[in-house]
Amino acid sequence: xxxxxxxxxxxxxxxxxxxxxxxxxxxxxxxxxxxxxxxxxxxxxxxxxxxxxxxxxxxxxxxxxxxxxxxxxxxxxxxxxxxxxxxxxxxxxxxxxxxxxxxxxxxxxxxxxxxxxxxxxxxxxxxxxxxxxxxxxxxxxxxxxxxxxxxxxxxxxx
Amino acid sequence: xxxxxxxxxxxxxxxxxxxxxxxxxxxxxxxxxxxxxxxxxxxxxxxxxxxxxxxxxxxxxxxxxxxxxxxxxxxxxxxxxxxxxxxxxxxxxxxxxxxxxxxxxxxxxxxxxxxxxxxxxxxxxxxxxxxxxxxxxxxxxxxxxxxxxxxxxxxxxxxxxxxxxxxxxxxxxxxxxxxxxxxxxxxxxxxxxxxxxxxxxxxxxxxxxxxxxxxxxxxxxxxxxxxxxxxxxxxxxxxxxxxxxxxxxxxxxxxxxxxxxxxxxxxxxxxxxxxxxxxxxxxxxxxxxxxxxxxxxxxxxxxxxxxxxxxxxxxxxxxxxxxxxxxxxxxxxxxxxxxxxxxxxxxxxxxxxxxxxxxxxxxxxxxxxxxxxxxxxxxxxxxxxxxxxxxxxxxxxxxxxxxxxxxxxxxxxxxxxxxxxxxxxxxxxxxxxxxxxxxxxxxxxxxxxxxxxxxxxxxxxxxxxxxxxxxxxxxxxxxxxxxxxxxxxxxxxxxxx
Numbered sequence: 001x002x003x004x005x006x007x008x009x010x011x012x013x014x015x016x017x018x019x020x021x022x023x024x025x026x027x028x029x030x031x032x033x034x035x036x037x038x039x040x041x042x043x044x045x046x047x048x049x050x051x052x053x054x055x056x057x058x059x060x061x062x063x064x065x066x067x068x069x070x071x072x073x074x075x076x077x078x079x080x081x082x083x084x085x086x087x088x089x090x091x092x093x094x095x096x097x098x099x100x101x102x103x104x105x106x107x108x109x110x111x112x113x114x115x116x117x118x119x120x121x122x123x124x125x126x127x128x129x130x131x132x133x134x135x136x137x138x139x140x141x142x143x144x145x146x147x148x149x150x151x152x153x154x155x156x157x158x
Numbered sequence: 159x160x161x162x163x164x165x166x167x168x169x170x171x172x173x174x175x176x177x178x179x180x181x182x183x184x185x186x187x188x189x190x191x192x193x194x195x196x197x198x199x200x201x202x203x204x205x206x207x208x209x210x211x212x213x214x215x216x217x218x219x220x221x222x223x224x225x226x227x228x229x230x231x232x233x234x235x236x237x238x239x240x241x242x243x244x245x246x247x248x249x250x251x252x253x254x255x256x257x258x259x260x261x262x263x264x265x266x267x268x269x270x271x272x273x274x275x276x277x278x279x280x281x282x283x284x285x286x287x288x289x290x291x292x293x294x295x296x297x298x299x300x301x302x303x304x305x306x307x308x309x310x311x312x313x314x315x316x317x318x319x320x321x322x323x324x325x326x327x328x329x330x331x332x333x334x335x336x337x338x339x340x341x342x343x344x345x346x347x348x349x350x351x352x353x354x355x356x357x358x359x360x361x362x363x364x365x366x367x368x369x370x371x372x373x374x375x376x377x378x379x380x381x382x383x384x385x386x387x388x389x390x391x392x393x394x395x396x397x398x399x400x401x402x403x404x405x406x407x408x409x410x411x412x413x414x415x416x417x418x419x420x421x422x423x424x425x426x427x428x429x430x431x432x433x434x435x436x437x438x439x440x441x442x443x444x445x446x447x448x449x450x451x452x453x454x455x456x457x458x459x460x461x462x463x464x465x466x467x468x469x470x471x472x473x474x475x476x477x478x479x480x481x482x483x484x485x486x487x488x489x490x491x492x493x494x495x496x497x498x499x500x501x502x503x504x505x506x507x508x509x510x511x512x513x514x515x516x517x518x519x520x521x522x523x524x525x526x527x528x529x530x531x532x533x534x535x536x537x538x539x540x541x542x543x544x545x546x547x548x549x550x551x552x553x554x555x556x557x558x559x560x561x562x563x564x565x566x567x568x569x570x571x572x573x574x575x576x577x578x579x580x581x582x583x584x585x586x587x588x589x590x591x592x593x594x595x596x597x598x599x600x601x602x603x604x605x606x607x608x609x610x611x612x613x614x615x616x617x618x619x620x621x622x623x624x625x626x627x628x629x630x631x632x633x634x635x636x637x638x639x640x641x642x643x644x645x646x647x648x649x650x651x652x653x654x655x
Contacts, residue, residue: 073364
């Protein structure tokens, strides 16, 4: 496991501007993809300051408030693996991160090459870019047989 | 098959073809219901099917209540499969299924032959390719289906593209637009020939708009340029008949064209087994048990009809497994089935016929985006389902449970059972003039058009459109699924789901 040692990403701290008092959003929480019209009444970040129309469920309104005040996404990507049965392992974030930090997050993850074996669910980077989200493996990559033998031999020698 | 081979035939109760979300779910359910002599056969070297390369999240929301990636979703099933010790073969391709349900499997160690009582088709689907799209021009490297690009990136760790154009707004193409962008490629745009997107709205948002990738509707690629590697594409607007409009051509330099123009169920094995296909779904014609036209051969998942969500694929396969279990136990005779027809505004339905005695899940898609609609499922004048929806789109498969409308199943041939033909006779006596005329008289404004459309000959043979093959000799008793716009004066109540 690696702790990302870089400065926290601050690109996501985008405050809502008054120009964006009314917006139509597409909810991404479930496949319904509700179109939600969001209207800001007071210009603050509280739920009471907003009016939402078009969501078929309460999760939609929660999403819309989040989207209007601090839009966040999770990403899925991959990292190269050395000594594994597969050349790479698929990864995802445990928590959504600010939308503005998504590209930087992907670039950061790509700096790593991982060593097999890796188990599904393993945390491979903790607190990515200081954003409070971990990167976990979503697939198990077993060590290739040859790599295991090489390690054994090395241990015996030392 | 010769004498020598016959000796090597092994008996298996249920053989499952394909280890993706459908096959895995079916195998688990069969095992949990006590059917132990089963075998799952997977062509690739690992189980999981296409989920293995779908590393994005969004799987399992309906089933597990959390957003998993494809490999994690598959893992939930394969872990259980291993825990139970369910027999499976990988690196093994089913070569043939006969109508007698003899299955031949090619493995590295040679051919294996199985005599089965039931076969579950769970082969999934293929992507529509460049050839199927018929784009004129050269055939350089750099033209991939979205799934091929996905496999390069997510299974083999190879970056297939730098400057990308995507043709077709299917979900896999949208997912790949995001993946390519995050991996450092430049996605110029997505072009969709239809006037509406074919992918889900949430993917348009989180895969395109989030990254500023433009989507052009009513546009298509009209020429491919390049000799060894793709150098560019010509893109044109299309008119309402989807024909390119001269003078709208635009050249875009790119090294990769990604096709995401639909999926086609992979039914070569099914056809050889004698399974009749529905030309609309390109999958088998099935009854409410998801049994095909060949008794004992069942189909579920994307081989039956293309789904939007893996969760629904797994659920469908479990319903299928339940039906297989009762089929094995009761050996039920082929009862008469009532055809289900895709009426106004409906592209296709699954199943395409039902006995009417058991509840089933009716799946269908609409032909075009519509707002404020009512969906009606009816058998003559009997309304089986009436649902209102604010918004329907072809990208979203609609699914509703349908309750039994004939007498419920009664075991061991009790006299109470009313067969569809008895029901038809009774129905005919009760309303001799037929529903259509009556409906037209009763509420002319609402029913006139529909009634006019449906005044088809009673003995209409539906074999020609493949919807139901066994129906030619009897009066057209059928279930109709249709959708209509709710007029403003009808209001729009709170019946929305």
